[in-house]
Amino acid sequence: MKTVFNMKANFGRTRRMSALCVTGNKNGLAGFALGKSPEGRAAMRKVRIYMLYRNFYFPVFHDFYTCFGKTQIFVKKKPKGFGLVCHRAIKTICEIIGIKDLYAKVEGSTNINNLTKAFFLGLQNQKTHQQLAQEKGLHVVEYREERDNFPQVIASPSKCRTMKEINPQEVIDYNEHINEGKVELIKTKRRPFYEYLDSWEYRVKKIERFRNHENVHVNLLVEHGKLTSFLNIEEQQKVVNTESNE
Template sequence: MDDIKEKEMDTSYMERLIEFRNKSAIKRKRLKLAPIERGYTGHKMGGQSLGSPHPDYPEFDSRILELKVVATMTATKGRFRRFSALIATGNGEGVLGLGAAKSTSMRAAIRRARDRAFLNLLSYSIKENRTLYHTGHVKQWHSTIFAIPKMEGHGLVCHRVLATICRLVGIKDMYAKVEGSARNYKMVVQGFLKLLRQQKTYQEIADTYGLHVVEFTQDRDMYPNVLASPKTSNLIERIQESLMSAQPQDITLNGQPVKRVKPLTHPSQRSIMMVSNAPNYTKFKKPQDTSIFLDDLVDQIDDDEAEDVQTLLAEGERDLDTIMVFKGRVPRIKTKPRPFYWNLPGNVKRREENYRYRNREDVERERAAYKDLDAHFASQ
């Protein structure tokens, strides 16, 4: 019978065993993110950044728009759950891609959606790399989106998903209102991308309608600023000349006949298309009392409005938003309502006390300016 002999202890094995025991004993903690990196809320990944989708393109950034659990009932497996991810990728210079994917694993769904977004990149036209060219209105399924370009420094006042899309595509100043289904993020994003595709540059508008695109703003004292001029012959002047003549000729615009209507003025005085940014600098007028904030686009008057571009142009309409988007209609928009405490006795008394100081800042600024001017002339 052989004797049992004791062998040398394998120290490397014992070291690996002790290291594994120590790792398993430590409880894993969730990675804590900075408040600015937590996305829309602290307990979901919506709005968080995933970084660049490809190492060769560091200028791109990916954002999670929606990450949720979906389920389908099957006959064999019962309730089959999966993760659904909606991710957008952009470089902030007019290039954006959207991707959606599903998987039983959350990481796999995010990875697939990010890769698909990088493969679906499209280019969009942006005015001055900061805002839209003109007002946009689109309806996607049960979601209605109404977007207005704003002046520089206004910021993004819109739905949080639209704000994320705007930062990825490069839009910095815009106001947008989403009505209807605002929680269906996929339809909201698709509708907004459709709105961006409908944007036309001022040169394209000038070439299409044969008009000069001129901007009037109050910060320039309503001085006309020519943004684009048509490269082709002015079709609108020929249309109005034929309408003013006794025997008009058969003229078509974009393959459609133009109705004969009485023009407002002589065609030589109406050969421009106006771009007015007055709402950016002045307050909106008080709207009519209504319980609906923005119920699609409503008729401006009770009479039949001209809804085709040819008739509007022949009638003398030259406002860019009216021709491109509204087509004889206006949006029903009202300002933010006053707070509940506005007419309380204490608030009314405080407003009356502060009424005498309403122009105090302007007067102090004017006095400081005159003081500096007096010092300047005295030194000379």
């Protein structure tokens, strides 16, 4: 809720209350509405009535790009446990819809009304993999690191185009097609001030011999279940090999 003012010729400066609300069932159903009234309770009453007719169901969720006015949002689906790393308004909408893992980058205006409208437009304009394959006339192929980037066909069109029918300048990359050719702005992080001091260079040289010790400890615990020297591990392996040969 916020207070808005409007200057009129007859009444002068008039004061009103604006209320923006989002509702949902945390299972894909959500809606939003905006109501204005001279009093806050009346604005909330209007919003409740408006939201009855403005609910949407979003059965599909994947990466997408959306915009409204001067607001642009790049949304990326993340694996389980990542959490919601996004603007507070988008985070609230995701909690109401039931989305638990998401990363969203907002560029341009961060007006709450524009953010809400842009995010709902992006969710509503999503297409399934089968619809994308039918639209482009090409196979939708997925590559994953856990499968050593082995290609897996997710969706196939009813009639696939040949290489001669594909325009060389046509966008066939999935991410570029979803983002409508837009590229997310990634700003380079500034180095902290202390890295320019002489004492920082001395500290880096001092701790050089301890680099990656934590990762080595974790790998030893995972592979062998205890912290031990590499020499002991090699000797144990030799003993096991000799016993097996005997």
